Amino acid sequence: MNMPWKLARQTARNAAKPLDAVEVVLPDALGLALAGGVRALVAQPTCDLSAMDGYAVAGAGPWTVVGRVAAGDPVPGVVLGDGKAFGVGTGAPVPRGSTAVVPVEACSPTGGRLTANALPGKHIRRRGEDWSAGDELVPAGSRVSPAVLGLAAAAGHDTLLTHRRPRVAVIVTGDELLHSGLPHPGRVRDAIGPMLPGLLSGAELLGTTHLRDDPSALADALAFDAADVLVTCGATSVGRADHLRHVLAELGAEVLVGGVACRPGHPMLLAVLPDGRCVVGLPGNPFAAYAAVLTLLRPLLDTLGGHTARPPVTAWLGDVGAHRTDTRLVPVTRSGGLVAPVGHDRPGSLWGAALADVLAVVPPGHRGGEVELL
Ligand SMILES: Nc1nc2c(c(=O)[nH]1)N[C@H]1C(S)=C(S)[C@@H](COP(=O)(O)OP(=O)(O)OC[C@H]3O[C@@H](n4cnc5c(N)ncnc54)[C@H](O)[C@@H]3O)O[C@H]1N2
Numbered sequence: 001m002n003m004p005w006k007l008a009r010q011t012a013r014n015a016a017k018p019l020d021a022v023e024v025v026l027p028d029a030l031g032l033a034l035a036g037g038v039r040a041l042v043a044q045p046t047c048d049l050s051a052m053d054g055y056a057v058a059g060a061g062p063w064t065v066v067g068r069v070a071a072g073d074p075v076p077g078v079v080l081g082d083g084k085a086f087g088v089g090t091g092a093p094v095p096r097g098s099t100a101v102v103p104v105e106a107c108s109p110t111g112g113r114l115t116a117n118a119l120p121g122k123h124i125r126r127r128g129e130d131w132s133a134g135d136e137l138v139p140a141g142s143r144v145s146p147a148v149l150g151l152a153a154a155a156g157h158d159t160l161l162t163h164r165r166p167r168v169a170v171i172v173t174g175d176e177l178l179h180s181g182l183p184h185p186g187r188v189r190d191a192i193g194p195m196l197p198g199l200l201s202g203a204e205l206l207g208t209t210h211l212r213d214d215p216s217a218l219a220d221a222l223a224f225d226a227a228d229v230l231v232t233c234g235a236t237s238v239g240r241a242d243h244l245r246h247v248l249a250e251l252g253a254e255v256l257v258g259g260v261a262c263r264p265g266h267p268m269l270l271a272v273l274p275d276g277r278c279v280v281g282l283p284g285n286p287f288a289a290y291a292a293v294l295t296l297l298r299p300l301l302d303t304l305g306g307h308t309a310r311p312p313v314t315a316w317l318g319d320v321g322a323h324r325t326d327t328r329l330v331p332v333t334r335s336g337g338l339v340a341p342v343g344h345d346r347p348g349s350l351w352g353a354a355l356a357d358v359l360a361v362v363p364p365g366h367r368g369g370e371v372e373l374l
């Protein structure tokens with residue numbers, strides 16, 4: 001029995017536990033999930049700063065300029081009295097007693113003195129106005145984005161506690177596959193191997209092995225124990241050359257998902273080997289393999305990597321010819337809150353997926369309405 005698509009995705013999400021937490025230097029954390037929240041080690045700003053190039057002033061004008069301070073200078077050792085001003089650069093610490101900063105273009109000098117409209121507090125970035133020391137800035141489970149890296153640096157971090165990247169090994173099977181040159185009768189180009197690395201963000205690809213349709217070679221390849229996840233391509237079906245299910249049974253694997261009520265990709269599978277390593281079986285048809293990556297592999301990798309599940313993104317899709325019993329994954333382009341099919345979506349062809357912005361999840365019986373986007 002093929003498992004309903006949503007249940008299959010949830011099963012993949014629940015099939016493993018997040019990998020151990022490791023401390024990594026900031027650049028290496030990009031794309032990983034935080035194993036603990038990022039807390040500010042110090043307040044930002046650490047002292048009152050000027051937000052403009054101009055003058056820090058005290059009280060009402062006109063003011064006499066009594067000094068100058070630049071970004072990078074220590075806090076001036078003076079207390080600015082009423083009627084006094086300090087020249088300031090953007091980011092410079094303002095002297096204590098400053099009540100406002102007036103931008104240089106808003107000042108007019110009159111007889112050696114400055115006059116301007118100075119609104120109290122204007123253009124001063126107060127100590128701690130962005131955050132205080134100890135504030136949690138980003139919660140555990142969040143993906144470390146470029147902005148998270150910058151934020152963590154600003155808050156004083158040199159390293160971040162993240163979950164280890166899942167290690168993935170890819171096994172591409174098929175006597176008929178070519179890895180370069182022109183396809184011709186009897187030979188097809190491997191279209192799955194080239195697409196997989198780009199679908200493994202947040203994981204580490206240890207390598208790709210190309211095998212003929214040979215059960216003992218497949219069993220040997222599945223013994224590779226440096227990988228947390230083994231991804232096989234092809235051999236999921238019931239043909240004479242499709243050995244994956246027999247080999248998994250011989251290895252004592254527990255099959256968590258043996259097939260999914262999904263078009264394309266229904267022969268996809270997810271199994272756990274006795275030592276805890278996971279096997280995701282992608283069907284040989286390339287678009288079916290793509291559907292299986294999004295249904296089983298990505299949720300599994302996200303869980304192993306410690307990523308919190310994100311709320312679904314949806315859009316409105318018309319009647320595109322739903323399947324009676326199975327979920328369809330349909331390549332679509334997006335415009336505003338609407339999506340439209342791009343076509344070219346037969347299981348053996350990645351043409352539609354290549355033109356699409358996303359895949360729409362079209363449940364059985366869909367006649368038009370909100371659908372989830374992958
Ligand atoms: N009797 C049945 N036959 C099939 C069924 C079924 O339910 N009963 N399901 C069909 C569906 S749906 C799919 S999908 C495929 C899955 O087949 P396998 O995972 O066993 O893969 P193969 O048989 O090796 O190949 C299928 C097809 O894809 C081509 N292929 C394989 N690998 C690649 C690759 N890396 N790059 C490009 N193309 C590849 C291969 O040449 C075949 O044409 O089973 C159906 N059959």
Ligand code: MOO
Pocket residue numbers: 262263264265266267283285288289347348
């Ligand atoms: O669903 Mo297969 O996965 O049609 O090509």
